[in-house]
Amino acid sequence: MGVSDWFRERLGLDDLPFFRTPDYMYNVNYWLGSLVAAAFIYTVISGLILLLYYNPEAGYSSTEFIIQKVPYGSVILYSHLYGAYAMIILAYVHMFRNYFAGAYKKPRELLWIIGVIMLVLTLGTAFLGYSLIGDALATSAVDVGEGIISSIPGLSIFIPILFGNYDAGDYGRVLAWHIIFVALIGLLFAFHFFLAEHYGMMPSKKVKDKAPAVYTKEEWQKFNPWWPRNFVYMMSLIFLTWGFILLIPNALAYLNGLPQQLNPFLNPKPAPPPNSPAAAHITTYPPWFFLFLYKIADFTSDVVIFLFIGVIIPLLYLILVPFIDRSPYLSLTKRRLFTAFGILMITYLIQTTIWGDLTPGVEIPIAQQVMVYLPPAIITLVGVFVMPAKTNNKAIANPLSILILLVTSILFGGALVTLIASPSLLTIIAFTLFTLVFILSIKNISPIALKIEKQEQTIITPEKPRNRELKKKIAEVLISILFIFAVILASQLWVIPATGYLSNLFGIDLGLIFIMLGEAISLYHYVVYRRD
Amino acid sequence: MIKFRLGKGEEREILDYSNLTFFRKLASKMRDPKTRFDVKEFVSKGEDYLFNYTNKNVGSVDEKRRKFLKSLIFGIAAAAVVGIIPGVRVLVPPTVTVTTGFPKSLLVDSSGNPIKASSLPVNSPYIIIFEYPMTGEPNFLINLGDSSGKPVEIQPTKVVVPQTGKTYDFPGGVGPNKSIVAYSAICQHLGCTPPYIHFYPPSYVNPRQLTASEPDQLTAAALLAAKEANVPALIHCDCHGSTYDPYHGGAVLTGPTVRPLPSVILEWDSSTDYLYAIGSVGVATYPNGSNGIPSQDPTDDLSSSFGSPVGDKTTVTETENPFSS
Numbered sequence: 001m002g003v004s005d006w007f008r009e010r011l012g013l014d015d016l017p018f019f020r021t022p023d024y025m026y027n028v029n030y031w032l033g034s035l036v037a038a039a040f041i042y043t044v045i046s047g048l049i050l051l052l053y054y055n056p057e058a059g060y061s062s063t064e065f066i067i068q069k070v071p072y073g074s075v076i077l078y079s080h081l082y083g084a085y086a087m088i089i090l091a092y093v094h095m096f097r098n099y100f101a102g103a104y105k106k107p108r109e110l111l112w113i114i115g116v117i118m119l120v121l122t123l124g125t126a127f128l129g130y131s132l133i134g135d136a137l138a139t140s141a142v143d144v145g146e147g148i149i150s151s152i153p154g155l156s157i158f159i160p161i162l163f164g165n166y167d168a169g170d171y172g173r174v175l176a177w178h179i180i181f182v183a184l185i186g187l188l189f190a191f192h193f194f195l196a197e198h199y200g201m202m203p204s205k206k207v208k209d210k211a212p213a214v215y216t217k218e219e220w221q222k223f224n225p226w227w228p229r230n231f232v233y234m235m236s237l238i239f240l241t242w243g244f245i246l247l248i249p250n251a252l253a254y255l256n257g258l259p260q261q262l263n264p265f266l267n268p269k270p271a272p273p274p275n276s277p278a279a280a281h282i283t284t285y286p287p288w289f290f291l292f293l294y295k296i297a298d299f300t301s302d303v304v305i306f307l308f309i310g311v312i313i314p315l316l317y318l319i320l321v322p323f324i325d326r327s328p329y330l331s332l333t334k335r336r337l338f339t340a341f342g343i344l345m346i347t348y349l350i351q352t353t354i355w356g357d358l359t360p361g362v363e364i365p366i367a368q369q370v371m372v373y374l375p376p377a378i379i380t381l382v383g384v385f386v387m388p389a390k391t392n393n394k395a396i397a398n399p400l401s402i403l404i405l406l407v408t409s410i411l412f413g414g415a416l417v418t419l420i421a422s423p424s425l426l427t428i429i430a431f432t433l434f435t436l437v438f439i440l441s442i443k444n445i446s447p448i449a450l451k452i453e454k455q456e457q458t459i460i461t462p463e464k465p466r467n468r469e470l471k472k473k474i475a476e477v478l479i480s481i482l483f484i485f486a487v488i489l490a491s492q493l494w495v496i497p498a499t500g501y502l503s504n505l506f507g508i509d510l511g512l513i514f515i516m517l518g519e520a521i522s523l524y525h526y527v528v529y530r531r532d
Numbered sequence: 533m534i535k536f537r538l539g540k541g542e543e544r545e546i547l548d549y550s551n552l553t554f555f556r557k558l559a560s561k562m563r564d565p566k567t568r569f570d571v572k573e574f575v576s577k578g579e580d581y582l583f584n585y586t587n588k589n590v591g592s593v594d595e596k597r598r599k600f601l602k603s604l605i606f607g608i609a610a611a612a613v614v615g616i617i618p619g620v621r622v623l624v625p626p627t628v629t630v631t632t633g634f635p636k637s638l639l640v641d642s643s644g645n646p647i648k649a650s651s652l653p654v655n656s657p658y659i660i661i662f663e664y665p666m667t668g669e670p671n672f673l674i675n676l677g678d679s680s681g682k683p684v685e686i687q688p689t690k691v692v693v694p695q696t697g698k699t700y701d702f703p704g705g706v707g708p709n710k711s712i713v714a715y716s717a718i719c720q721h722l723g724c725t726p727p728y729i730h731f732y733p734p735s736y737v738n739p740r741q742l743t744a745s746e747p748d749q750l751t752a753a754a755l756l757a758a759k760e761a762n763v764p765a766l767i768h769c770d771c772h773g774s775t776y777d778p779y780h781g782g783a784v785l786t787g788p789t790v791r792p793l794p795s796v797i798l799e800w801d802s803s804t805d806y807l808y809a810i811g812s813v814g815v816a817t818y819p820n821g822s823n824g825i826p827s828q829d830p831t832d833d834l835s836s837s838f839g840s841p842v843g844d845k846t847t848v849t850e851t852e853n854p855f856s857s
């Protein structure tokens with residue numbers, strides 16, 4: 001404990017107004033924000049390394065230079081890209097989880113609004129970063145972006161301010177804004193983090209089912225102190241996140257010849273430069289996180305309407321929701337309309353993204369738009385309003401139920417698009433099938449949540465000490481095994497060539513070691529701290 | 533350790549030493565006024581309170597175990613650090629290998645035998661292609677002749693780049709009759725490749741081609757330009773109608789292209805009759821930047837993003853005869 005105490009004293013950790021945490025909160029559900037932060041930190045570090053090599057006057061060739069010539073350059077570049085991807089996905093998960101948990105309510109309104117602003121900044125940063133590659137896709141994405149901006153009267157003055165001499169191959173402005181946006185996210189993050197520590201994490205609905213859902217100072221005092229337990233837990237999450245950010249893109253680098261539809265989602269490599277003959281043969285699509293906007297742009301030729309549907313209305317809704325939803329109730333069935341809006345937002349986001357991927361740039365007539373967007377709306381509204389009310393105060397939105405809902409809504413959206421694209425008996429059957437599953441999953445969101453809540457309760461009742469001891473013993477053995485594997489992998493890292501085809505193995509191996517480290521720390525946390 | 537003997541060597545463990553220290557610690561904490569054990573609370577809350585109390589004050593895991601586990605964790609962390617060390621090479625700037633020049637490549641046929649310059653057909657309607665300087669970058673190989681099919685000596689000339697107004701020197705033809713030339717087969721307008729862009733021998737530069745279907749159509753503008761420039765044959769791109777003059781360094785005859793076709797510098801070895809590609813002149817095949825202003829330096833095409841160098845041999849292929857009649 002010597003080292004730990006040393007830090008505790010030097011850093012004055014006990015005096016910091018950090019949230020003391022009750023036992024049941026050591027569950028990823030409550031720590032989604034730290035996953036986003038982990039992805040953010042990783043992306044910043046790797047971005048700073050890239051900054052040593054990137055030359056904004058020759059965007060594409062310096063990207064190629066980093067991939068081909070810089071030692072482990074492709075590892076850094078691909079994981080930088082996927083760090084950003086992870087940050088976007090995790091930010092969405094974090095946001096929707098808190099939306100369904102009602103975490104935007106009093107007193108956390110400001111925390112929520114800052115979070116929404118950070119999401120916007122993150123998407124903006126990602127767009128700018130994507131444009132820095134200067135490949136055919138980035139150039140066409142910028143062209144589309146410029147087209148949207150310039151068709152709104154008065155806004156076109158921003159194009160040179162934002163993009164500078166982009167068309168002439170000078171990415172200096174884009175790089176500068178990319179970094180400025182990151183700095184802004186960093187500032188807001190500090191604010192967001194301290195607000196979160198100040199209010200403390202949202203208590204479970206079992207404990208507080210009405211806003212303001214905060215623990216009082218007295219309750220708080222009984223919980224586990226922040227240091228070192230929260231730190232240990234956080235470390236395990238951070239290393240796990242970093243591990244996957246390194247592992248996935250570097251493994252994908254070995255995947256060749258993806259079908260076009262998967263390319264926007266899975267390909268970490270840049271496309272050809274915009275003026276090479278190869279560029280004529282690729283379908284242009286925007287980065288996946290803007291596919292939904294790209295599709296909405298096909299709905300109407302009026303840019304103002306487009307901006308209202310795609311950007312302004314959803315954004316205003318998210319920012320204003322703490323003030324619209326004034327009821328103190330946190331349970332989903334006591335704010336059915338907001339529950340429905342949340343589900344619809346997720347469904348539409350995914351649906352439109354997939355649609356944009358399948359039919360990039362194809363214009364969609366109004367009748368078809370209605371066909372695609374009306375059914376989920378009806379189903380969701382009906383589903384939400386037939387949710388049994390007696391499960392009220394116990395219904396919670398946990399990642400599992402949201403995940404199930406996500407999957408079924410993806411399937412539903414996909415089936416619907418296929419049905420419209422090629423109506424046949426098969427697609428009709430598939431569509432009916434997936435619609436049923438989708439309805440069921442919506443209707444079930446509350447019972448599923450209820451079941452899991454019950455399970456949690458049973459876990460909380462202390463198990464037999466002997467059983468617990470056995471589990472801890474197993475955990476200890478696992479840590480030892482992880483240690484052996486980590487050492488083997490680490491020694492392997494030394495023989496991987498720094499550039500060329502094999503260099504991405506470095507990212508895979510390092511990612512695995514990080515995952516092992518994260519897993520080991522989490523097991524350690526279990527052995528040392530868990531009592532239940 | 534306190535043990536209990538059950539006869540015949542069977543022993544039952546009662547109290548491990550570590551358990552003993554644990555109890556001692558717990559007992560002293562319970563007596564300590566700062567952390568006094570609240571019996572009333574224990575009665576009302578039961579076991580939960582005891583667990584909580586023990587954990588807070590003594591810790592459920594004894595020191596030895598904790599230390600061992602910690603050392604393992606630090607071991608894995610150390611392994612991660614050791615593993616990252618080779619990765620720190622990312623900070624060492626790589627020595628930039630400037631692409632110094634083009635490879636010297638012998639032109640060979642599909643079975644690997646060198647092409648003989650004197651056996652190249654004059655005015656061949658076939659599209660004859662070789663890749664140079666990078667794989668995936670096609671170039672035409674043309675033995676130019678006049679309208680009666682006799683080889684024509686191609687003079688060195690200055691070629692103008694209409695886009696920038698600048699000029700560069702085209703070295704002229706090679707081979708026994710100085711009639712063999714090679715031009716990039718990537719249209720400088722938007723990058724169309726054969727068969728949409730190809731050589732039209734003199735017999736096909738006539739009004740009949742106006743009504744032919746792709747890829748052997750000619751535009752009226754192209755025909756007119758050929759007549760005005762007094763050239764019997766031309767290179768034409770069906771995509772948008774760009775026309776190039778093969779007799780004068782691939783210069784622009786009609787737009788929409790604003791750049792001539794880059795030429796490959798050929799070398800002819802008169803003793804063996806072999807042909808070599810040794811470099812390029814003109815603008816870079818792939819313009820830098822997206823505004824389409826080409827680099828003045830054709831070595832820009834040697835960037836690895838366009839493929840790998842073809843090496844010291846490159847295969848000449850006769851792809852097809854695009855003319856239907």
Ligand code: FES
Nearest residue numbers: 719721722769772
């Ligand atoms: S690409 Fe050849 S004329 Fe347009």
